[in-house]
Amino acid sequence: MNDSNNKGNFMKNIKGFKSKSAWEKVSLARLKERPTALEYIDLIFDNFIELHGDRNYGDDSSIVCGLAMLNDKPVTIVAEQKGRNTKENIKRNFGMPKPEGYRKALRIMKQAEKFKRPIICFIDTPGAFCGIDAEERGQGEAIARNLLEMSRLKTTTISVVIGEGGSGGALALSVTDKIYMLENSIYSILSPEGFASILWKDASKAKEASEVMKLTAEDLKEFNIIDKVIKEPTGGAHKNIELMSKTMKDIFISELQELKKYDMGVLLEKRYEKFRGIGEFLE
Numbered sequence: 001m002n003d004s005n006n007k008g009n010f011m012k013n014i015k016g017f018k019s020k021s022a023w024e025k026v027s028l029a030r031l032k033e034r035p036t037a038l039e040y041i042d043l044i045f046d047n048f049i050e051l052h053g054d055r056n057y058g059d060d061s062s063i064v065c066g067l068a069m070l071n072d073k074p075v076t077i078v079a080e081q082k083g084r085n086t087k088e089n090i091k092r093n094f095g096m097p098k099p100e101g102y103r104k105a106l107r108i109m110k111q112a113e114k115f116k117r118p119i120i121c122f123i124d125t126p127g128a129f130c131g132i133d134a135e136e137r138g139q140g141e142a143i144a145r146n147l148l149e150m151s152r153l154k155t156t157t158i159s160v161v162i163g164e165g166g167s168g169g170a171l172a173l174s175v176t177d178k179i180y181m182l183e184n185s186i187y188s189i190l191s192p193e194g195f196a197s198i199l200w201k202d203a204s205k206a207k208e209a210s211e212v213m214k215l216t217a218e219d220l221k222e223f224n225i226i227d228k229v230i231k232e233p234t235g236g237a238h239k240n241i242e243l244m245s246k247t248m249k250d251i252f253i254s255e256l257q258e259l260k261k262y263d264m265g266v267l268l269e270k271r272y273e274k275f276r277g278i279g280e281f282l283e
Contacts, residue, residue, distance in 0.1 A: 020184070022210040025217075026192060028184040029163045033238040037079035037122040037162065038064060043245035044252070045070055045077065051108055053100075057137060060101030062093045062125070065108040067117070071253045076112035078105045078173060079122035082163070095164075096129040099142035102172050106146050113155045118256050121159035121173040126191060128169035143172040150175035151275065152268060156259040158252065160230070161185040161217075162237070177271055178255055179225070181217035182244075183232040187225070188215035224277070 020028070028034065041048055045068035052059040064079045080097065083089035097105075112119050128139055150157065150173075157176035165174075165187030181187060188195075192206035195213055214220070217229040230247060233240035259267065 022186075022213070022216050022219075023192075023207040025184050026186055026206075026210050026215070028236050029186045031236070031238060032084070034163050035237050035241045035244065036084065037081050037124055039241060040122060040162065040245055040248065041068065041077060041079065043242065044249045045075070048077070052104070054103035054107055056103055057100045060093075060098050060104060061091050062095050062097045062129075063101035063105050065104055070120075070249070070256075073256075074115075074117050075256075076108060076117045076119045077122070078108060078119065080125045080169075080173065082124055093129060095125045096127060097125065097169060097172075098129050098131075098134045099137040099139050102128075102142040102146050105173065106149055109150065109153060113153050116155055118156045118259075119153070119158070119176070120252060121157070121176060123159055123161045123165050123170045123173050123187075124163035125166050125169040126164050127166035128172070140168075143168045146172040147175050151271060154264050154268070156256060156267065157271075158255060158259075160248065161187050161226075166191060175271075175275060177259055177267060177274075178227045180228045180230050180251065181220065181226050182230050182237055183217055184236050185217055186215045187217070187220055188213050 041064075048066055048068040050064060050066040052065075054060070062081060064077070064081045066077055068075055068077055080095055081092050082095035083092045089095075109119055128134070128143060130139070158178045158180070159174050159176040160180040160182070161170065162182050163185055164170075165181070165185060167188070167190050170187060192210040192213060192215075193203040196205040196209040197203045199209065214223070217226065220226045221229050228251070230251065233243050237244040262270070
């Protein structure tokens with residue numbers, strides 16, 4: 001009798017436990033208080049020096065690039081940066097890069113390849129900017145160029161989705177040896193609002209759309225699109241940014257050490273097979 005009661009209570013507790021819905025994770029990924037890339041950079045790395053410009057058109061503040069030290073070793077950082085308030089968001093274009101942002105990122109990544117520095121990318125964007133000026137300057141070509149060049153960079157590469165991973169805007173920094181997502185981040189072909197507009201002609205059905213898009217970290221790990229889900233502190237990364245930063249730092253150090261074991265030819269082959277496999281899955 002006691003065993004039966006205990007089993008019943010256990011099952012009741014299991015049924016009562018509810019993980020976050022996809023829409024709750026979308027809301028957390030977009031939360032104003034959610035830590036930005038620069039906040040993580042400040043806590044994870046030492047001696048960060050920002051580098052500017054694509055040597056072609058100008059500088060794009062929605063992508064931050066630079067050099068830093070990780071565990072006393074030099075690394076290159078490429079990060080999509082949102083703002084904390086309206087003024088900052090206008091400066092950062094709400095985290096939506098233009099072509100010069102992606103070209104700056106590629107310039108810095110090629111520099112890292114030349115000097116054999118590992119590259120760490122932080123992804124946090126609703127998507128690439130789709131304004132007329134971006135299209136005039138070759139938005140599609142800039143993103144496609146990054147995909148091609150990142151696939152064959154002769155240095156170790158890691159990317160982590162820390163908030164929103166939207167469309168080609170995120171993919172342009174994601175062709176890396178390892179792809180991670182924070183527990184409450186999202187990664188998808190477009191926003192739930194855009195998906196709902198296309199499927200149901202009604203952007204207000206974004207909540208329903210998010211539930212069928214398979215955009216959460218758990219979904220993408222299950223499909224082997226990403227390599228690892230990084231657990232966040234209780235309540236989300238914004239509740240304890242110091243702990244979140246330490247967790248990521250430990251993973252970066254450990255993973256870069258592991259990737260160093262591979263000959264570069266082997267690493268490039270593994271990178272190719274990784275994304276060829278994803279492509280075949282999506283087909």
